[in-house]
Amino acid sequence: MSDSAQVTGRQIAAARALTGMDQATLAQRSKISVQTLRRMEAAEGAPNGYANNIFAVIAALVSAGVIFIDENGEGPGVRLKKRPLAxxxxxxxxxxxxxxxxxxxxxxxxxxxxxxxxxxxxxxxxxxxxxxxxxxxxxxxxx
CATH class of the missing domain: 1.10.287 (Helix Hairpins)
Structure with a gap:
């Protein structure tokens, strides 16, 4: 998913939960405040915030192994990439x-x-x- 407008606040919250990160950690990795992240996650639709902040959060989650899934008739979602075996x-x-x-x-x-x-x-x-x-x-x- 390349357009931040397609990601929802709920997807961001779910993605963060899947990675096991707390809000402070994700905010730090995204270089935004915890309050900004809370506002983004609280949005049922498109996250609230500046586009560069939304992109930073999405990039941090993607680098943590998250895949954002587009709306496909069943609703948008998230999942984790398979971890390669050692x-x-x-x-x-x-x-x-x-x-x-x-x-x-x-x-x-x-x-x-x-x-x-x-x-x-x-x-x-x-x-x-x-x-x-x-x-x-x-x-x-x-x-």
Whole structure:
């Protein structure tokens, strides 16, 4: 969302709550007063305030991972961006998949259960390969 007129005061308040920021922190990051932020958040429609202050608040929230969602017939909203997994978290997921793969029985007489286990094992191996590739790319990036 690029136009501050499309963001509502309620969206700003909801976005702040999603990030876990209090009003003082968001006001400080936006370089505005807490009173100005309170007025913005209290607006049911477009936030009250100067455009540069509204843009500063929106920019601070976006940099904290907020996505503002346009009105789409269901009302405007906000959500947080997915946080990328750290290398350690990816490694944990790979280890869990290794355990799953090891426990799936694909031997024996053909049966629906054996067939489903073969499918589960193939999907787990595919997911493990994707995670290994993601971990390799993250590990190769300079920090």
């Amino acid at each position: 290398v350690a978290e990816i490694t944990e997921k790979i280890e869990a998949l290794d355990q799953t793969i090891a426990t799936l029985n694909v031997e024996g007489e053909p049966s629906p259960e054996t067939g489903m286990n073969q499918l589960r094992k193939a999907l787990a191996k595919n997911q493990r390969t994707k995670l290994k590739n993601r971990r390799a790319m993250k590990s190769a990036k300079p920090k």
